[in-house]
Amino acid sequence: MNRLLKVRETWLGLAILALLVAITFRAPGFSTPENLASIFNDTSILLILALGQMVVILTRSIDLSIAANVALSGMVLALINSTWPDVPVPLLIAAAPLLGLAFGAINGFLVWKLDIPSIVVTLGTLTIYRGLTFLIAGGQWVNADEMTPDFIAITRLNLLGLPLLSWFAIATAIAFWVVMTRTPWGRAIYAIGVNPTASVYAGIDVGRTKFLAFCMSGFVAGLCGYLWVSKFVIASSETAIGYELQVIAACVIGGVSIAGGIGTVGSAVLGAIFLGIIGRALPVIGVSPFWQLAISGAAIILAVVLNARSERKTGRIILKQAEGA
Amino acid sequence: MSNDAPTHRNIPDRLDSPLRAAILSWPALLLVVAVIIFTVNSFASPYFLSPWSLSDATFNFTEKAIIALAMALLIISGEIDLSVAAIIALASTAMGLALQYGADTPALVAIGIGTGLLCGAFNGALVTRLGLPSIVVTIGTMSLFRGLSYIVLGDQAFKGYPASFAFFGQGYVWWVVSFEFVLFLGLAVIYYVLLHRTSFGRRVYVIGNNATAAQFSGVRVERIKFLLFCLTGLMSGIAAVLLTSRLGSTRPSIAQGWELEVITMVVLGGVSILGGSGSIAGVVIAAFIMGLVTFGMGLLNVPGIVQSIFIGLLLILVIALPIVLGRLRRLRK
Numbered sequence: 001m002n003r004l005l006k007v008r009e010t011w012l013g014l015a016i017l018a019l020l021v022a023i024t025f026r027a028p029g030f031s032t033p034e035n036l037a038s039i040f041n042d043t044s045i046l047l048i049l050a051l052g053q054m055v056v057i058l059t060r061s062i063d064l065s066i067a068a069n070v071a072l073s074g075m076v077l078a079l080i081n082s083t084w085p086d087v088p089v090p091l092l093i094a095a096a097p098l099l100g101l102a103f104g105a106i107n108g109f110l111v112w113k114l115d116i117p118s119i120v121v122t123l124g125t126l127t128i129y130r131g132l133t134f135l136i137a138g139g140q141w142v143n144a145d146e147m148t149p150d151f152i153a154i155t156r157l158n159l160l161g162l163p164l165l166s167w168f169a170i171a172t173a174i175a176f177w178v179v180m181t182r183t184p185w186g187r188a189i190y191a192i193g194v195n196p197t198a199s200v201y202a203g204i205d206v207g208r209t210k211f212l213a214f215c216m217s218g219f220v221a222g223l224c225g226y227l228w229v230s231k232f233v234i235a236s237s238e239t240a241i242g243y244e245l246q247v248i249a250a251c252v253i254g255g256v257s258i259a260g261g262i263g264t265v266g267s268a269v270l271g272a273i274f275l276g277i278i279g280r281a282l283p284v285i286g287v288s289p290f291w292q293l294a295i296s297g298a299a300i301i302l303a304v305v306l307n308a309r310s311e312r313k314t315g316r317i318i319l320k321q322a323e324g325a
Numbered sequence: 326m327s328n329d330a331p332t333h334r335n336i337p338d339r340l341d342s343p344l345r346a347a348i349l350s351w352p353a354l355l356l357v358v359a360v361i362i363f364t365v366n367s368f369a370s371p372y373f374l375s376p377w378s379l380s381d382a383t384f385n386f387t388e389k390a391i392i393a394l395a396m397a398l399l400i401i402s403g404e405i406d407l408s409v410a411a412i413i414a415l416a417s418t419a420m421g422l423a424l425q426y427g428a429d430t431p432a433l434v435a436i437g438i439g440t441g442l443l444c445g446a447f448n449g450a451l452v453t454r455l456g457l458p459s460i461v462v463t464i465g466t467m468s469l470f471r472g473l474s475y476i477v478l479g480d481q482a483f484k485g486y487p488a489s490f491a492f493f494g495q496g497y498v499w500w501v502v503s504f505e506f507v508l509f510l511g512l513a514v515i516y517y518v519l520l521h522r523t524s525f526g527r528r529v530y531v532i533g534n535n536a537t538a539a540q541f542s543g544v545r546v547e548r549i550k551f552l553l554f555c556l557t558g559l560m561s562g563i564a565a566v567l568l569t570s571r572l573g574s575t576r577p578s579i580a581q582g583w584e585l586e587v588i589t590m591v592v593l594g595g596v597s598i599l600g601g602s603g604s605i606a607g608v609v610i611a612a613f614i615m616g617l618v619t620f621g622m623g624l625l626n627v628p629g630i631v632q633s634i635f636i637g638l639l640l641i642l643v644i645a646l647p648i649v650l651g652r653l654r655r656l657r658k
Contacts (some may be wrong), residue, residue, distance in 0.1 A: 131632075
């Protein structure tokens with residue numbers, strides 16, 4: 001019990017519960033199982049992307065191109081679907097993550113082989129991927145009537161009371177949990193985040209591990225490319241524009257440290273769910289949706305302040321460092 | 326994001342001669358790129374080489390470039406500010422609000438610049454007082470500042486700025502030379518002197534290279550970083566005045582996505598994103614390159630989003646090329 005109280009996820013989980021209770025007082029219908037399931041479904045894409053972003057942030061990098069990757073992968077799939085309606089949708093779904101993985105690998109390759117800081121690389125590929133999304137579609141949108149019914153229906157397929165979209169999120173979270181906690185690969189990602197120098201001496205290839213992290217975030221971005229287009233039934237060059245910051249916000253609120261090495265699958269999941277609840281709760285309790293941006297901004301700042309406190313307490317730094325170093 | 330892995334450095338027996346160093350320097354490389362783009366543009370479109378269209382071209386980048394000057398110093402010191410575009414939105418909204426209460430032009434300018442300064446100080450206080458990483462803090466304040474604009478404005482817009490206010494973004498000082506352009510050049514000189522000719526500038530480099538050593542050498546790291554955040558906020562406030570005056574209205578979505586363009590400008594200008602190196606000359610030339618590219622392609626009816634592909638490629642290529650060439654040279658030895 002004592003150990004549980006020291007874990008940040010417990011506190012975030014409690015905060016989410018408190019939030020739910022408070023909202024339910026104002027709007028009694030909010031916490032019904034159906035509504036909560038629907039909120040979870042709406043948060044699924046954010047949740048999946050947050051998991052990919054978390055892995056990249058753990059390695060002391062950042063992937064600003066993740067939302068542009070969603071847009072580009074989604075557009076490619078939507079175009080294939082509208083041009084060749086005979087291509088079976090399961091095949092498209094299987095291809096989606098691989099497509100995103102290819103775009104993510106470009107980021108990873110530049111970071112790994114050329115040692116260009118990830119923020120610069122992904123800033124560049126962010127504009128390139130989004131521009132390509134516009135180019136390959138000739139500036140057009142792909143609308144609902146151009147997609148096949150299957151392409152749209154699959155994410156809405158009901159399985160054991162939840163839409164398939166939610167199951168995608170659950171499956172991704174489980175897969176990430178296994179990779180991050182039960183494989184040498186996951187250990188390596190944490191290791192290079194905590195101490196890259198020591199990792200090199202421990203025989204970990206830092207560059208290659210970063211490359212793999214970018215592949216993972218590309219993988220989920222490609223998957224979300226399909227999910228996004230299928231859920232919102234439109235593919236355009238504006239798809240998920242600016243969403244990379246929401247994704248980073250979900251990680252930060254969950255307690256993933258931007259300095260690398262700190263953060264779990266649970267933290268990314270809870271951070272995304274927190275943002276999802278706030279987004280749905282505001283209109284219900286009668287606050288204008290225009291407040292949402294400012295509230296998530298305040299939540300990020302608050303989360304960073306709290307994270308910094310707890311990180312300082314754990315005393316990872318052995319040598320006393322100068323203030324501000 | 327520094328000290329990722331142990332690296333080795335070759336220390337040369339002697340330094341290159343000053344002339345050779347100048348020719349091989351980053352600004353020189355950028356200058357060549359700028360000249361090429363200028364030449365290609367003048368051949369590609371007959372409208373490019375007229376004084377008025379060149380003057381129009383400057384409006385494309387002066388506001389962003391003004392922020393890039395301060396951002397360069399901030400990035401050299403090892404920090405970053407992603408909230409600059411949101412500061413523009415909030416400062417512009419503050420001016421619009423003041424306008425509703427009958428503020429005149431001087432008051433509007435003061436409020437715009439003052440709001441920018443306050444926002445910068447807020448960022449600076451969070452980063453230096455509480456010791457938080459600037460990239461996350463400014464992602465937070467970016468949502469917060471723009472969110473406040475949305476709370477005030479929603480889907481509305483402020484309009485009806487006084488005629489005298491229009492001068493800042495639309496006025497000309499002499500012939501085709503706009504006020505914005507003159508202001509940018511003036512600020513560029515000031516920032517050049519500040520970074521390259523004062524002890525303050527030296528301290529900025531020292532902090533970027535080794536904040537711990539700077540602290541032990543008696544440099545007030547926190548205070549200088551705080552000042553740099555204030556400067557970036559101040560420049561964003563000035564940009565807000567210029568942009569609001571040029572557009573003649575305020576919407577909460579004003580200057581959306583500019584933070585990435587400003588940072589692209591700074592990095593393209595040769596400032597290391599890890600801090601510690603860079604020059605104002607490089608940033609100024611990079612600003613011209615980005616302005617020329619967007620304007621030249623605009624003349625050829627290339628849509629903005631396709632232009633951004635070119636900017637993105639330019640950013641990666643210009644940074645990757647020297648690295649690749651350096652490797653090849655080392656391989657040959």
